[in-house]
Amino acid sequence: MKAYLAGIILFGFVISGAISGASLEAAIMGAPSGDATAGKAIFKSRCQTCHGANGERNETLSKALGAHIPAMNSDQVQGKSDDEIKAVITQGKGKMTAIKGLSDESIANVIAFVRTFKKK
DSSP states (O other): OHHHHHHHHHHHHHHHTSSOHHHHHHHHHOOOOSOHHHHHHHHHHHTHHHHOTTSSOOHHHHHHHTOOOOOTTSHHHHTSOHHHHHHHHHHOBTTBOOOOSOOHHHHHHHHHHHHTTOOO
16 A cells, blocks of 8 residues: 555656656666766765775775775675665775765765666
């Protein structure tokens, strides 16, 4: 019953134009709602040092810190929900400190960019 009501409400938003086609796809498919292009710029300035320009991780830094830095295309990263990735970004994990000063929109954009590394 709840799923049925959610479907009716979602359909109403689509008909009213409150949700665009891209947002609808994200809602249905679980795709990130952020802008991957904008997220790439943030990733480059805030994440690349440790996670590598192509998400492959900085192996030298990983060894120097004695920290496991997962590759962005790994199941360890791609298997997380968007909320779990957001928690890692905002709260940190292990030796990774929280990334401060990012808006919710910026975080969604970074997550959308991280999803571009998913193995096909």
